[in-house]
Amino acid sequence: MEKFILTIDGPSGVGKTSIGKHLADILKCNFFSSGNVYRSLAMFINKNIDEDYGKYDIEILDGICYVNRETYSSEDLYSNEVTITSSKIAKEEKIRNYVKESLLKYYQSLDKSLVIEGRDMGSVVFQNAKYKIYLDADLITRGKRREDQSKMNETVSDLKKRDLEDSNRLISPLKVPDGALVINNTDLTLQETINLIIEKLRLQ
Ligand code: DC
Numbered sequence: 001m002e003k004f005i006l007t008i009d010g011p012s013g014v015g016k017t018s019i020g021k022h023l024a025d026i027l028k029c030n031f032f033s034s035g036n037v038y039r040s041l042a043m044f045i046n047k048n049i050d051e052d053y054g055k056y057d058i059e060i061l062d063g064i065c066y067v068n069r070e071t072y073s074s075e076d077l078y079s080n081e082v083t084i085t086s087s088k089i090a091k092e093e094k095i096r097n098y099v100k101e102s103l104l105k106y107y108q109s110l111d112k113s114l115v116i117e118g119r120d121m122g123s124v125v126f127q128n129a130k131y132k133i134y135l136d137a138d139l140i141t142r143g144k145r146r147e148d149q150s151k152m153n154e155t156v157s158d159l160k161k162r163d164l165e166d167s168n169r170l171i172s173p174l175k176v177p178d179g180a181l182v183i184n185n186t187d188l189t190l191q192e193t194i195n196l197i198i199e200k201l202r203l204q
Contacts, residue, residue, distance in 0.1 A: 005107065006115045006201075009177055012154070013023035013142025016117035016191055018145050019135070024115040027203065032063055032106065034118030034125070035086065037099045040065040042085035052194040058102035060109075065102075078194050086101035092170040100125050102162050119166055122177030131201050132180035135193070138161075141186045161195050 006023065007119075008016045017033050024031035037058060044056070044067040059066045076082065088097045103125055107114055122132035137145075143156030154162075167174045175181055181200050185193040198204050 002114075002129040003110070004113045005126045006113070006131040006133070007126050007177070007180075008042045008115070008133045008135060009119055009122050009174070009180065010133075010141050011030060011119070011142065011166070011174060012159055013146045014135035015145070015193060016135060018190055019193055019197070020115045020117040022190070023096040023197065023203070026194075026198070027113060027115065029113035029115060030063065030110055031115045032060070032100065032103075032115060032117075034121060036077065037065050037102060038080050038086040038090050038095075040072055040097060041066050042069060042082045043072045043076055044068065045089060046081060046085055056097055056098050060106040070176050080158075080168055083154065083158075083162070090166070091171065093171050096120075098170055112134070112147060112204055119174045120172040123175050123181050124172045127177070132177045133201075133202075134176045134182045135179040136182070136184045137186040171172060 004014075006027070006029075008020050010016055020033070021031050037060070041056060053068070057066075057068050059069075061066065064071055098203070103116070107116075107126070116126065122129055122134070139160060140156060143154075143159045146154045146159055147156070163174075183193060183196060183200075188196065
């Protein structure tokens with residue numbers, strides 16, 4: 001089968017990562033979270049706060065993101081500080097362009113298909129993706145799911161604030177991509193959401 005991309009866009013707590021990993025397993029292809037690049041950049045910037053790096057060298061190798069050859073543990077990347085900085089730097093055009101370029105390069109380097117999740121994957125970075133999904137759920141449900149994730153310490157009100165920032169930014173705000181399958185999974189389990197995607201997109 002020819003190499004293809006499946007994008008999953010949507011706000012935090014809709015299950016983009018868990019659902020994306022399951023779909024990648026079923027489709028026997030690669031999975032990547034674009035938030036990982038924003039988080040790695042945020043970590044690098046927080047660590048080198050006094051340095052003015054006009055340019056960042058971002059490379060994704062075997063699904064691991066390197067910023068100027070540094071890589072970080074998921075404990076570091078999912079700290080509250082990095083979560084807040086990543087949302088802040090994601091508003092900058094220069095940063096978004098670096099991330100976009102690194103993701104396009106990553107896809108080119110792969111010999112298998114890719115399932116990729118993030119807020120602007122189908123709407124901006126991979127507009128010509130073969131399959132596009134937009135997931136949504138109500139705020140309380142998303143907040144509860146985030147609170148249940150051991151590595152995230154985000155509360156419902158933190159999530160609401162970050163959602164507002166991500167949705168109202170001028171560049172690449174969160175939106176439903178053209179041609180996307182839209183699913184509100186407030187009342188669906190993970191497995192039910194996956195089954196619905198497989199059925200609607202005829203993936204099997
Ligand atoms: O998906 P995440 O929680 O790991 O993302 C962290 C932050 O990175 C998020 O608040 C906004 C930014 N981000 C983005 O702007 N665009 C993406 N495609 C992925 C993440």
